[in-house]
Amino acid sequence: MPASGHRPDNLLLGAGLTTAAFFCVALVGALAKVSGQYASTGVLLLFQNALCFLFVVPVALRSGWPAVRTGRIGLHVLRAATGTACWYALFFAITQIPLAKATLLTYSAPLWMPLVAWAVTRQRVAAATWIGAGIGFLGVALVLRPEGDGFSIGEVSALAGALFLAVAMMSVRWLGATEPMIRVLFYYFLLSTVMSVPIALVDWRPIPAAAWMWLLALGFAQLAAQVLIVVAYRYASAEKVGPFIYSVIVFTALIDWVVWDHRPTLLACAGMALVVGGGLVAVRARRS
Known part of the structure; x- marks a missing residue:
């Protein structure tokens, strides 16, 4: 492995991962929708992070404390804060609007990534990248129109989640260049659990026995998703595998249709196509 911490690119493996x-992210959304019938949003957030942390700790500490010592704690905090905010925004949005719509709006995050990259690096962004992002945002507007005029609180929450997710995605790649996967996961779940505690306390309500099966499934789906994302970004850059984030929209739309009978309208499908197409244009322009 090179001293810089980069692995040679393997786009096929990165795309598959x-x-x-x-x-798994689509499953998290679906399981959160079911679990939300029994527990509050804050409790869902705390449970998924705490469960994942319990599984990560023994693996991370297998080689002792030096294995989790880091010189990039600030970036770990950024990743945990934006990731926690994104999940809370998505979980809340799911309680207000259909699952597929909430997921589409949240996972429009790659459209925000040129803005995030420009804000951090101050490098010039290609015109084609902005054009692709503009096409994608037109699709977002098209998806919002069927619900009527203005923005609902669920839609605002999902869009806020998209911005948080864009920052979290970039921070994962920055961390992946130098930090081992297990260290990234250790700090993410540690910090996210700590950040979730006050939210869950404010949002607390008793958890019935029927909820535990769904909460466990939610935690395991989240753990699998996080491991796969971190590993994928070590084999290919966020820009190269960025287009495959849109698979979550397809998976979630199918789940929403099959389980909750939310059949997507033609207008919504057109909006989804513009979001995906605009994102692909933006990603390709960034790679060029």
């Missing part, structure tokens, strides 16, 4: 990761 990313697609698998976002299938």
